Amino acid sequence: MSRSDRNPQYYCPLNDKFISLNEADLLVVSREAKEDLPPPGEPVAKSNIVLRRAYEAEAEEVEDMCRYFWDETEIFCFDQTFDLNECVNFLALAEGEIAGLISWKRLGEAQIVVVLNVYPEFQGQGLGRMLLKEVMEQGRKQGCRVIRVATSNDDLPALCLYQRMGFQLTAVVPDVLRQHHDEEITGFAGIPVRDELRLERRL
Numbered sequence: 487m488s489r490s491d492r493n494p495q496y497y498c499p500l501n502d503k504f505i506s507l508n509e510a511d512l513l514v515v516s517r518e519a520k521e522d523l524p525p526p527g528e529p530v531a532k533s534n535i536v537l538r539r540a541y542e543a544e545a546e547e548v549e550d551m552c553r554y555f556w557d558e559t560e561i562f563c564f565d566q567t568f569d570l571n572e573c574v575n576f577l578a579l580a581e582g583e584i585a586g587l588i589s590w591k592r593l594g595e596a597q598i599v600v601v602l603n604v605y606p607e608f609q610g611q612g613l614g615r616m617l618l619k620e621v622m623e624q625g626r627k628q629g630c631r632v633i634r635v636a637t638s639n640d641d642l643p644a645l646c647l648y649q650r651m652g653f654q655l656t657a658v659v660p661d662v663l664r665q666h667h668d669e670e671i672t673g674f675a676g677i678p679v680r681d682e683l684r685l686e687r688r689l
């Protein structure tokens with residue numbers, strides 16, 4: 487798990503520009519001011535957002551999306567490597583276009599989120615939150631008792647999202663990502679990608 491810096495991963499509303507991880511930075515703003523920031527393009531009407539399982543014929547698009555963000559389709563987290571093809575892949579479509587992906591796998595009574603991505607053009611419109619809510623509902627129906635996610639130490643937007651959705655930090659695995667990649671990569675805002683942060687919430 488370490489993010490690709492080849493592709494823009496976020497949108498900067500102040501410069502109206504899609505930006506890479508190294509170009510990204512933190513700015514603390516009031517909630518009120520945030521509401522006035524322009525989205526990247528026209529916001530998608532809720533009625534034009536569809537969440538559904540990816541069809542087998544969409545395997546390539548699912549892999550492309552994973553590669554866009556992670557440069558790979560096998561994701562290392564929770565001490566093991568998850569192959570996307572063995573996960574439940576769930577898509578968010580905005581006006582018919584693939585906008586977001588969440589991939590998960592059941593391990594015992596736990597639902598493990600392996601991938602959660604929203605393309606920059608569609609970020610900030612609640613799709614990440616919707617995808618997580620949807621898979622939590624699936625997990626509950628299937629009798630899972632807990633949902634777990636892992637993220638890297640630099641991924642401050644994801645940490646914000648998970649904690650605002652009721653997840654709590656359960657473990658830090660120091661240096662595991664640096665060792666996994668055999669080198670130190672820089673992530674969000676130039677922060678070195680080193681540690682895996684694990685979070686969970688009860689379902």
Ligand SMILES: CC(C)(COP(=O)(O)OP(=O)(O)OC[C@H]1O[C@@H](n2cnc3c(N)ncnc32)[C@H](O)[C@@H]1OP(=O)(O)O)[C@@H](O)C(=O)NCCC(=O)NCCS
Pocket residue numbers: 495496555601602603604605608609610611612613614615616636637638641642643644646647648650
């Ligand atoms: C993290 C990610 C999935 C969020 O998707 P999204 O559709 O933009 O998220 P939402 O619009 O549902 O936002 C939900 C919350 O996430 C947090 N968040 C999302 N983007 C953020 C950003 N750029 N800066 C700060 N917080 C952010 C906020 O807490 C937000 O809550 P709010 O809407 O009340 O402010 C998306 O930014 C992404 O794909 N990032 C790149 C890949 C990645 O890091 N994935 C997570 C791997 S563990």
